Amino acid sequence: MIQEKLPQGEMVCWILRLWSAAVISMLLLSTCFIISCVVTYQFMLEKPNRTLSELHTYHSSLTWFSEGTMVSEKSWSCCPKNWKPFGSHCYWVTKHTSTYSKASWNESEKNCFSMGAHLLVIHSKEEQDFITGFLNRDAAYFIGLWDSGHRQWQWVSQTPYNASATFWHKGEPSSDDEKCVIINHLNSGWGWNDIPCSGKQQSVCQMKEIQL
Structure with missing residues (x-):
């Protein structure tokens, strides 16, 4: 041939x-x-x-x-x-094990910061759906949203809070004394809930991807 x-x-x-x-x-x-x-x-x-x-x-x-x-x-x-990549960010979820324990909101943010990250900032429904796809439905996770006073919600990343793109559970936020936010799963699905910042929960950390 x-x-x-x-x-x-x-x-x-x-x-x-x-x-x-x-x-x-x-x-x-x-x-x-x-x-x-x-x-x-x-x-x-x-x-x-x-x-x-x-x-x-x-x-x-x-x-x-x-x-x-x-x-x-x-x-x-x-x-x-x-860490799990999505869009232009990387995500890491704490797990309650012998190595990692649940922490308050402030402690959780410090843990994320020590890794060059911050608590999760949710930009869209698609991003939330991706993240909740690997979360435990029986657990609750702090995200980077908090009340700076008089129900003025702020993201730790300084991203503007857009009230039209939020995912609160029905009836939430519910109390002026609950100034930090978790994401958890109820019968209606995944959503946000305000709780006291001193509560001990798991958390999700987020950082920007390293572009090459």
């Missing part, structure tokens, strides 16, 4: 494309490794006595992924290991 050969010019272009893809992949892997080292270093500076298991859980590596089909069209992003 006689095999058809590509013209020399096309062959050269094909080889160059393969080499370009390989080089770009190596550069991305190197960049993610460097970012992982920097994030871990900063993480250790904030609390030098963190255990190795904590480091492994939070920032032992970065998971990178891409959008687009052609190499020239791809947009690459990174999230810390065990």
